[in-house]
Amino acid sequence: MNTWPKELKRTKARLAVYGLLAQELRPLSPKEIHAKLGEAELWLSSVYRVLGQFEKANMVVRSNGVDLQNNLYELDPHEHKHYAVCIKCRTRFDLKDCPLNEEVEVNAKGFVVTEHRVEVLGYCATCMDALKKGSK
Numbered sequence: 001m002n003t004w005p006k007e008l009k010r011t012k013a014r015l016a017v018y019g020l021l022a023q024e025l026r027p028l029s030p031k032e033i034h035a036k037l038g039e040a041e042l043w044l045s046s047v048y049r050v051l052g053q054f055e056k057a058n059m060v061v062r063s064n065g066v067d068l069q070n071n072l073y074e075l076d077p078h079e080h081k082h083y084a085v086c087i088k089c090r091t092r093f094d095l096k097d098c099p100l101n102e103e104v105e106v107n108a109k110g111f112v113v114t115e116h117r118v119e120v121l122g123y124c125a126t127c128m129d130a131l132k133k134g135s136k
C-alpha cells in the first residue's frame with residue numbers, strides 16, 4: 001500500500017481525502033469526493049487542492065477516461081495492473097492480462113518508457129442490461 005510522503009503534513013483535509021480514496025475501490029471525481037465527505041468537512045476547492053498535492057507526491061493516479069470534464073482520482077496502487085471501467089456505474093474490473101507487449105514502440109528516437117497506463121471503457125453486464133431494457 002501507499003506510504004505517506006514525509007514532506008506532506010497530515011492535515012485534516014488530506015487525511016479525509018486519503019481515507020476516502022483508500023476505502024473506495026473505484027476512481028472518484030473531486031465532486032464525488034466532496035459529496036461523500038460532506039460540505040461541513042471540506043470545501044470543493046480544498047478537495048481539488050489536496051488532490052493536486054497528492055498527484056505531485058505520486059500518491060494518486062489521475063485519469064479522465066469516463067468524463068472529460070471530470071478527472072478521476074484513485075490511490076496509486078504501484079503495481080502493474082490494468083482495468084476496464086464501466087462508464088455508467090464506474091465499477092472497475094481488472095484485465096486478465098496486460099494488453100501491451102513488454103516492448104512498447106514509441107515513434108520518437110531515444111524515448112525511454114518507464115511505465116504505461118491502459119484504460120478500457122465500456123458497460124458492465126448490469127448496466128448493459130439496464131440500457132437494453134430502457135431502449136425497448
Ligand SMILES: [Zn+2]
Nearest residue numbers: 086089124127
Ligand atoms: Zn456498470
Ligand SMILES: [Zn+2]
Nearest residue numbers: 082098099100
Ligand atoms: Zn501493462
